[in-house]
Amino acid sequence: GQNIDQPTEMTATEGAIVQINCTYQTSGFNGLFWYQQHAGEAPTFLSYNVLDGLEEKGRFSSFLSRSKGYSYLLLKELQMKDSASYLCAVSPLVAGNTPLVFGKGTRLSVIA
Amino acid sequence: GAVVSQHPSWVICKSGTSVKIECRSLDFQATTMFWYRQFPKQSLMLMATSNEGSKATYEQGVEKDKFLINHASLTLSTLTVTSAHPEDSSFYICSARPGDGYTFGSGTRLTVV
Numbered sequence: 001g002q003n004i005d006q007p008t009e010m011t012a013t014e015g016a017i018v019q020i021n022c023t024y025q026t027s028g029f030n031g032l033f034w035y036q037q038h039a040g041e042a043p044t045f046l047s048y049n050v051l052d053g054l055e056e057k058g059r060f061s062s063f064l065s066r067s068k069g070y071s072y073l074l075l076k077e078l079q080m081k082d083s084a085s086y087l088c089a090v091s092p093l094v095a096g097n098t099p100l101v102f103g104k105g106t107r108l109s110v111i112a
Numbered sequence: 113g114a115v116v117s118q119h120p121s122w123v124i125c126k127s128g129t130s131v132k133i134e135c136r137s138l139d140f141q142a143t144t145m146f147w148y149r150q151f152p153k154q155s156l157m158l159m160a161t162s163n164e165g166s167k168a169t170y171e172q173g174v175e176k177d178k179f180l181i182n183h184a185s186l187t188l189s190t191l192t193v194t195s196a197h198p199e200d201s202s203f204y205i206c207s208a209r210p211g212d213g214y215t216f217g218s219g220t221r222l223t224v225v
Contacts (some may be wrong), residue, residue: 042216099146104153
């Protein structure tokens, strides 16, 4: 089976740093994605990790440990507009007809 | 980049009627399209996978006779919600995989009254 776990909700202060964790157990692994989603909108791609290590992109960084089945998304210098749901998703196989498997999402609230 | 155009963005329909949602790949050929449903404050749940020229594959618990999927060409996949009921009100979104990444449509907010 496929199982992806992430916290349901988090709250952080404007200007701070927040780390959203994700653990996964999937039948295969061909990469882990992080998406940002505002209510009523499509997910927006944030990052992709297929090898172990840290990927940095501006205020956002994502880390992957394949041996531990673990990833995190790090958001720095939080802004109010970062209040959204953050979705961790795994691509189980290389084949093109394989859908992403999503975690339940983490709703992040950024407060002043 | 690869774009999937989804229409309509929102629709309100009466209970018992049918609604068709279209997803078009604009600059690539999508042999496969994934259809997701998302209820408020929940994540995306895969409903079905459509394949060009063949029958769709439905996830467990999704009624294939209620959610009709057609993938007649390499650039168009449609989802028809038949005999819609208020419990079908949800956010429906399609996704394709043009390469290693995935691209999403903009989503359709369906409200059944």
